[in-house]
Amino acid sequence: MSFESHFPIWSQLQLHQQRLLLDSLTFQIVKRGTVLRGGSSDCAGLVLIRSGQLRALFYSEEGREITIYRLFDGDLCLFCAPCVIRSIQFGVTILAEKDTEFWRIPSGVYQGLMAQSAVVANYTNELMASRFNEVMSRMEQFMWRSMDKRVAAFLLQEASIEGTCELRITHEAIANHLGSHREVITRTLRDFQDAGMVKLSRGMVTILDQENLESLSIGRVIQRRKKGDPE
Amino acid sequence: MSFESHFPIWSQLQLHQQRLLLDSLTFQIVKRGTVLRGGSSDCAGLVLIRSGQLRALFYSEEGREITIYRLFDGDLCLFCAPCVIRSIQFGVTILAEKDTEFWRIPSGVYQGLMAQSAVVANYTNELMASRFNEVMSRMEQFMWRSMDKRVAAFLLQEASIEGTCELRITHEAIANHLGSHREVITRTLRDFQDAGMVKLSRGMVTILDQENLESLSIGRVIQRRKKGDPE
Numbered sequence: 001m002s003f004e005s006h007f008p009i010w011s012q013l014q015l016h017q018q019r020l021l022l023d024s025l026t027f028q029i030v031k032r033g034t035v036l037r038g039g040s041s042d043c044a045g046l047v048l049i050r051s052g053q054l055r056a057l058f059y060s061e062e063g064r065e066i067t068i069y070r071l072f073d074g075d076l077c078l079f080c081a082p083c084v085i086r087s088i089q090f091g092v093t094i095l096a097e098k099d100t101e102f103w104r105i106p107s108g109v110y111q112g113l114m115a116q117s118a119v120v121a122n123y124t125n126e127l128m129a130s131r132f133n134e135v136m137s138r139m140e141q142f143m144w145r146s147m148d149k150r151v152a153a154f155l156l157q158e159a160s161i162e163g164t165c166e167l168r169i170t171h172e173a174i175a176n177h178l179g180s181h182r183e184v185i186t187r188t189l190r191d192f193q194d195a196g197m198v199k200l201s202r203g204m205v206t207i208l209d210q211e212n213l214e215s216l217s218i219g220r221v222i223q224r225r226k227k228g229d230p231e
Numbered sequence: 232m233s234f235e236s237h238f239p240i241w242s243q244l245q246l247h248q249q250r251l252l253l254d255s256l257t258f259q260i261v262k263r264g265t266v267l268r269g270g271s272s273d274c275a276g277l278v279l280i281r282s283g284q285l286r287a288l289f290y291s292e293e294g295r296e297i298t299i300y301r302l303f304d305g306d307l308c309l310f311c312a313p314c315v316i317r318s319i320q321f322g323v324t325i326l327a328e329k330d331t332e333f334w335r336i337p338s339g340v341y342q343g344l345m346a347q348s349a350v351v352a353n354y355t356n357e358l359m360a361s362r363f364n365e366v367m368s369r370m371e372q373f374m375w376r377s378m379d380k381r382v383a384a385f386l387l388q389e390a391s392i393e394g395t396c397e398l399r400i401t402h403e404a405i406a407n408h409l410g411s412h413r414e415v416i417t418r419t420l421r422d423f424q425d426a427g428m429v430k431l432s433r434g435m436v437t438i439l440d441q442e443n444l445e446s447l448s449i450g451r452v453i454q455r456r457k458k459g460d461p462e
Contacts, residue, residue, distance in 0.1 A: 058367075060375035061450075068370075087360035090367035114353060121352030122345055128359050129318035135363070136289075136321040139370045143410050144291035179374050219292075 003103050006048055006074055012119045024109045029101045036080055037094040043083035045104040048076045052100025053161075056092050056131075057176075066142075066179030068092065069134040070161075078127045081107040084114065085128070142179065150178055151188045152217035155198070155207060165207040174205075234334050237279055237305055243350045255340045260332045267311055268325040274314035276335040279307045283331025284392075287323050287362075288407075297373075297410030299323065300365035301392075309358045312338040315345065316359070373410065381409055382419045383448035386429070386438055396438040405436075 003025060004010045010018065027050075030036070036047060036054065047054070054071040056079060071077055082088040084107050113120040141150055154177060158167050171185045178185070189205065192198045197213050199206040207213060234256060235241045241249065258281075261267070267278060267285065278285070285302040287310060302308055313319040315338050344351040372381055385408060389398050402416045409416070420436065423429045428444050430437040438444060 058371070060371075062375070064375065066374060085356055085360045087357045087364065089364045090371075092367075114349070114356075116349060118345065118347060118349040118352045121349045121356060125316055125345075125352060125356050125359065126318045128356065128363065129316045132359065132363055132366070133318065133320045135366060135370065136323075139366065139373070140289070140291075140321075142370070142374055143297060144293070144295065 009123045024106050026104045030096050032099050034096045043081050043107050045081050045106045046110050047080040048103045050101040053098040055097045056094050065176045067177040068138050083107050084111050148188050149217050152213045167205045240354045255337050257335045261327050263330050265327045274312050274338050276312050276337045277341050278311040279334045281332040284329040286328045287325050296407045298408040299369050314338050315342050379419050380448050383444045398436045
């Protein structure tokens with residue numbers, strides 16, 4: 001798959017704009033765990049993911065962290081290059097959650113395109129709005145939803161991303177995604193286990209009852225099923 | 232003051248774009264408490280504030296509310312017309328916190344300008360980024376700061392907006408700004424009163440010790456000063 005087929009507005013660019021982009025691109029492969037953007041001042045360029053997974057998070061002053069969104073194949077990481085939009089002042093850390101292959105568009109080149117092309121500027125607008133949706137939805141969850149609902153939703157999302165109910169993830173990692181503490185997550189997961197919804201083992205959470213987890217995540221009352229209860 | 236002098240990119244517009252804007256504008260005055268945008272589907276137009284104050288908030292399913300940002304004289308309310316950017320899917324309620332005079336630019340007209348003008352599209356980008364900053368900062372506060380820090384910061388912000396230390400505001404209203412409950416706010420304010428930082432009376436919070444409130448809001452340790460302590 002080529003850059004041209006991944007970049008959504010490719011066909012709406014003029015020939016010289018297409019050439020400029022292709023000439024300035026770099027293709028990179030990074031290992032899982034690589035920090036693509038660390039502090040608020042980093043601005044190496046926009047990242048278009050060919051394959052892999054990125055995670056945008058932020059840290060509290062005390063070092064707690066929370067995932068604010070994730071990016072997948074074909075997504076463009078606008079906040080990898082916050083300097084392309086002057087008014088962006090918040091700091092987000094972006095790191096590779098999986099080995100990731102991507103094209104990097106230098107910030108200056110992209111800024112030049114935005115300044116001359118309403119198509120590129122409006123595309124950027126839509127990109128930012130998409131991230132805005134995710135942040136607002138995360139904020140909503142954080143503010144109004146109890147931790148058990150959020151953990152349930154997170155497990156289901158992980159299962160959907162990984163395509164399996166056997167999730168290799170630590171309680172610590174779940175806490176870091178949700179801006180919580182390991183102890184809180186462990187307590188919640190044990191409650192889920194008691195209710196027959198998951199099975200816990202070392203470094204692993206296995207979803208046993210997707211339906212009840214779903215009900216819980218959207219706030220319905222759960223039918224508790226304990227060991228020994230009739231099915 | 233005219234629309235032309237309030238609209239930041241006026242001089243960068245072409246003559247026919249300026250004329251189009253002027254011909255489509257309406258000028259309105261609304262009373263405090265008026266809802267400018269209620270649900271996610273409202274999209275009457277962008278609002279440029281001549282004078283007054285708007286508040287953007289959202290509601291939980293149970294009806295709790297939280298302020299996500301405020302707009303003042305000269306600000307443009309982009310989310311008053313979410314339909315101008317297709318990808319915006321979250322619902323924000325916008326209401327007038329004070330009697331407000333504004334110009335309304337019809338959504339279709341603004342969308343047309345964005346589509347043809349990189350200047351308008353990039354200006355819109357910067358606007359959205361500014362709101363994004365505010366939302367991220369609110370999210371950060373909500374996630375990592377304790378309620379006493381948030382109440383302290385809110386009182387100081389109110390004093391700065393109103394230009395007075397005598398704030399006519401109920402505990403309920405503070406709770407609604409901060410996504411909390413009245414009881415929690417009352418408890419926090421009483422602690423502040425015990426520490427000599429505020430004085431409480433019916434419908435009123437008077438700031439007595441701005442310096443200590445500031446220290447508290449940014450996380451420094453407070454020197455408690457009780458009645459009878461030497462000054």
